[in-house]
Amino acid sequence: MVSAIDIHEVTNQSPPLAGVNLFTSDPALVALVEGLPRGVIEQLSVHGRSWGTADSFELGRMANKFSPQLNTHDAIGRRIDSIEFHPAFHALMRRSVAAGLHASIWDAAADEGPVRTMARTARLYMTAAVESGHLAGITTTNAAVAALGHAPEIADEWLPGVLSRRYDKTTRRPQDKEGLLIGFAAVEKQGGTNPEGYKTEARESVDGSWVLAGHKWFVSVPESDGFVVLAHTIDGLTAFLVPRIRPDGSGNSLRLIRLKDTLGLRSGAIAEAELDEATAWLIGEGGKGAEAVTDMLALMRLDATVVASGMIRHALATAVHHSRYRKASGMTLIDQPLMTRVLADMALDVAAAAALSFRLAEAYDRAGEDQSEAAFSRLMTPVGKYWITKLAPLVISEVMDCLGGNAFVEESRLARLYRDAPATILHEGTGNAMCIEAMRLLRRNSESLELVLGGIGDALGNNAKSSLNVLRAATAVALADEGSARILVEQLAMTAAAAALRRRFPSAVSDAFLETRLSKPWRTTYGMLDSRFDSKALLNYLFPST
Numbered sequence: 399m400v401s402a403i404d405i406h407e408v409t410n411q412s413p414p415l416a417g418v419n420l421f422t423s424d425p426a427l428v429a430l431v432e433g434l435p436r437g438v439i440e441q442l443s444v445h446g447r448s449w450g451t452a453d454s455f456e457l458g459r460m461a462n463k464f465s466p467q468l469n470t471h472d473a474i475g476r477r478i479d480s481i482e483f484h485p486a487f488h489a490l491m492r493r494s495v496a497a498g499l500h501a502s503i504w505d506a507a508a509d510e511g512p513v514r515t516m517a518r519t520a521r522l523y524m525t526a527a528v529e530s531g532h533l534a535g536i537t538t539t540n541a542a543v544a545a546l547g548h549a550p551e552i553a554d555e556w557l558p559g560v561l562s563r564r565y566d567k568t569t570r571r572p573q574d575k576e577g578l579l580i581g582f583a584a585v586e587k588q589g590g591t592n593p594e595g596y597k598t599e600a601r602e603s604v605d606g607s608w609v610l611a612g613h614k615w616f617v618s619v620p621e622s623d624g625f626v627v628l629a630h631t632i633d634g635l636t637a638f639l640v641p642r643i644r645p646d647g648s649g650n651s652l653r654l655i656r657l658k659d660t661l662g663l664r665s666g667a668i669a670e671a672e673l674d675e676a677t678a679w680l681i682g683e684g685g686k687g688a689e690a691v692t693d694m695l696a697l698m699r700l701d702a703t704v705v706a707s708g709m710i711r712h713a714l715a716t717a718v719h720h721s722r723y724r725k726a727s728g729m730t731l732i733d734q735p736l737m738t739r740v741l742a743d744m745a746l747d748v749a750a751a752a753a754l755s756f757r758l759a760e761a762y763d764r765a766g767e768d769q770s771e772a773a774f775s776r777l778m779t780p781v782g783k784y785w786i787t788k789l790a791p792l793v794i795s796e797v798m799d800c801l802g803g804n805a806f807v808e809e810s811r812l813a814r815l816y817r818d819a820p821a822t823i824l825h826e827g828t829g830n831a832m833c834i835e836a837m838r839l840l841r842r843n844s845e846s847l848e849l850v851l852g853g854i855g856d857a858l859g860n861n862a863k864s865s866l867n868v869l870r871a872a873t874a875v876a877l878a879d880e881g882s883a884r885i886l887v888e889q890l891a892m893t894a895a896a897a898a899l900r901r902r903f904p905s906a907v908s909d910a911f912l913e914t915r916l917s918k919p920w921r922t923t924y925g926m927l928d929s930r931f932d933s934k935a936l937l938n939y940l941f942p943s944t
Contacts, residue, residue, distance in 0.1 A: 411804075412723035415716050416455050418944050420524040421446025424711065426749050426940055429902045430756040431520050435509035438517050445497060445521050449528050454493075455811070458529030460486035461665035462814055468657045468669070479654040480569065481621045487665050488567055490532040495565040495577060497521055500539040505561045512763065519704050519759035523752070526708030527715075530818050531665030535579045535619040537701040537825075538626075542580035544693035545626050545637060548682035552639055556580075556624065571643050572623055581622035582698075583614040583640070583671065584691075590828075593628060593635050593688065598673060600629040600638060608638060608680060610673040620654055620669035626691065627678065633685030638678035651676040662817030696776075698826045699783045700758060706790040706822040707748075707755040713793060713815050714748050717741060717800040718941040731800075732937070740800065740925035742933035744793055745940050746911045751786045753898035754891065758782050773849035777839050778894055780832040783822075784884075785891030788829060790819035796924050833883035836890075837876060847873060850894070857897035861912060865893050892916060907936065 421427060421443045431442065448454070464484040472478050494500065499521055506514035518540075526533065539560060546553040546560075559578035566577040589595025598612025610629050617625065625640045644650050651674040658668040682690035718741055721731035731737045758778055765772040794816045798805035805812040823829060840847055851869060855862035869890055876886040892915050899908035910931050918926075927933055 410723075410725055412720040414452070414455075415719045415944075416450070416452040418450045419443065419447040420450040420527060421520075423450070423942065423944055424524075424715075425942060426711070426752050426903070427520065427523065430752060431516060432902070434513050434516060437509040438513060441510075442517070442520050442524075446524050448493070449524055454528050457486040457489050458665070458814075459811075460484060461490055461529060462531060465664045466657060466667040468654055468667075470654060477649065477653070479620075479649065479652070481654075481657070481667050481669075483567075483621070483667075484665075487532055488565070490529055490665070491535065491567070492565040494525060494532065494536050496563050497525075498563060499525065499533070500536045500579070501543060501561050503540065504543050504557075515759040515762040516756065519700075519756060522701065522704050523708040523711070523755070526705040527712035529665060530705050530709060530821075531663040533701070533705060534663065534666045534668075535581065535622060537698050537705075538582045538619050538622070539578075539580045540701070541694040541697035542582070542624075542626050544697055545681055545691050546639070547693075548637070548690045549639070549680065552679055552681065556639075559623070567621075569643065571645065571647055572641060575623065578624070579619060579622045580639075581617060581619035581625045582694075583617040583625045584628045585616040586613060587615045596628060596630065596635065598627070598629040600631050600636060600678065602631075608678045610638060610640065610676045610678045613670070613672045615670055616658070617654075617669040617671045620657075620667050620671065625652070626681065626694065627673070628687045628691070629673075629678075631684045633683075635687040636684045637681040637687040637690035639681055640673070640676050640678045644677050661820065662814070663821050664814075664817075695826050696779050699779050699832075700762065702822045702825045703758065703779075703783045703786045704755045706787045706819065707751040709815050709819060709822070710748050710790050710793040711752060713797045713812060714741070714744050715941055716812060717744075717797040718937060719944070720801050720804075722943060732934075735933075736925065737800065738933045738937065739927045740796065742931070742936045743914070743924040743927050744796055745936055746907070746914065747789055747793060749903065749907060749940055750892070750895035750899055750911055750915075751789055753902060754778075754782050754786065754895040757894065757898040757901075770849045770853055773843075773846040774853060777836060777846050777850050778891075780827065780835040780839075781887050781891045781894070783827070784829050784832040784836075784887050785895075787819075787822040790822055791816065794819050829884070833887045834880070836887050837880055837883050840873060840877065850890075854894055854897040857900045858893075858912075859900070861896075865896075865916060869893060889916075904939070906932070907939070910936065 461484050467482045469480045502518050503514045510517045559572055559575055562577040564576040566575045572578055586596050600608045600610045602608055623642050627638045627640045628635055629638055640652055641650055653672045653674055655670045660668055721737055724731045761771045761775040765775045798812050804810055851866050855866055872886040872889055876883045896912050899911055
């Protein structure tokens, strides 16, 4: 007699990966912040425990399931340009602002002061594992403080609200709010990374303010209280701060035309807007808009790098977790050699991406006192952003292959991660733009490369000479033929990542990365580790069982 089948029984499936401390469960992260003050480490553990809960991941799911809606007018026809968000989005924002992700590098004190960028990077890295769409406003606000440094009077008025740890979603005058966010509006239809093509114009008013007229094709965080905007004056491209609400309480003439229907980052909003005689204040000097936003762009690119690193770490953690439960042919997946090697191969890139991201953060913290660290932060920001953000869709795609069909449905976090990953590539500079920026820096200061290579060489030790010579040769080729810049940038990123691994990880990890990435021909898929490497041990080290 055939027994009845219980159609409701679920077997051979992995339980959800939630209810974990995102800090203590990540040995790579723990290793990368080793040496930070005890108080900072304790705070990171608290952050990891808070964000690793099932409730946190549920907030991320809900915020993306219900995308924001634009209301241009109220019931009686008044222009309001209001955006409605799901309550889960506001909950995520409250938590990130309370954690100081939006501005902690600007007011860090006590133990966190000397390691402010490292500490914030660790928090951002963990938060990105849960939900990255709400981080747009966190990133632009943090970076905008650098731009406001070129306008002390504006900074004096805005910084108290920006530095506040209170999230205030209301639409009011800046001076009436408990907390402020700042967005960014530069790109226009006819000019993306080419500001010379921008058409928005600005003219000075008799009261010292400015009036802007034009359009912006992509407005980041359109719900913000103010926006750093680029426009042309008679002196050239200039930076301005455009408030959402004018000092008299009236709405400014920044008209939201529509919200972009984007591939990913569906929890947040990206808008197209027109500036119809919008009130603005000058940031920096006329004609020097690029200089005013240089540091702002660098900080946003650093954030994109960190967010991409955090996303791929969580994606791979999901695959490893699944492989420890799922069985095929009588064996758990993680015990099957082919799966083990695929996971371990990805783990090398994931660890290297994290190592390079945190090495960059360390350089930002030390740049003011060390010329070599300053050179590293300048050159390796576009280089690191290029390589790490390019990794993100590839790694997540391979992770989805490890899980099979379960990863292809919207209930899976991986579907969202996969949609969100390309945004890290595009934010504040595409791949080619990052390569061009790296080449510009190398042409402007030929000594910067040697300063960077010196630090890499110290970390690599006996493995350094041949790798550094390859980089010098690739630089010479790229300077003569910019079409080869991607070859140089990728090689430089991987070499710097290898050096960062060597500084913080067991030799088995860094040696495996060196051997398979820098000593082998180019390849396009994962799973290429051979039997000389202990794949299982590598996975157990980087992704301990929870």
